[in-house]
Amino acid sequence: MSNSPLATYTRLSPNRTSPRNHAIDTITIHCTGGQGTAKQILDMAHFNTYDPKNGSSCNYAVGKDGSIGLGVDEGDRSWCSSNGANDHRAITIEVSSESISPYKVTEKALAALIDLLVDICQRNGIKRLVWSESKADRVNHRGGCNMTCHRDFAAKACPGDYLYALEGDIAKSVNKRLNGQTIEEGEIVTYDQWKAFMGQYRAELRKSDGGDWSKEAREWAVNAGIVTGSGEVNGLPVYMWEDLSTREQLITVLYRFAKAIGQA
């Protein structure tokens, strides 16, 4: 597992669980409740004094000046969100904020946070960030929701009303950067965009080997030579089982079947 190349300062906290027990599929943004650089945040005593009961840490810190620091390796679980299960699957990020509600953050910190999130998603295979105003959606990861908050798990204001109100916009900005092909609700899609989406969709299907329900049929079709696949991934033909068939493919399959039973 890698860490962000955007981090310019590293001070690993002793308050961590190594390794994490879940793949990284969640982002939890926090606010520091006091302005500082990434270094100043990660140098704070409560991150560096080992305390298995009350100690805390974070995977990353984002400073008021846009600096980014690493506090806990991505491979390890930080002690950040008052919830072990969340932190085992989340990258936790402390963002430098003002000390009073709504815990505003600087433009530089916000921009650096978005850069960091894009990098985290790209390196960890997170295709898009999904935010929900509903705590139930967030904590249950409903509808692909993959952004949680400290306030979901403890009686805290964190990430503060300022960042909380921006979570949806942060997700949008990150998603736009991730593939440049995100359709916003109500957005008009051009033909070129549609082609790009279809290309992306079909590229994903190429890696698919279909559902369990069709396993027997697929094995039969391959063994009988009815479906032959094309190209190769990991030495195996690409079948694109879940893709739509063209009429050209349909008649080829029918023709092969007809041949197999002596009708063509």
Ligand SMILES: [Zn+2]
């Ligand atoms: Zn927090």
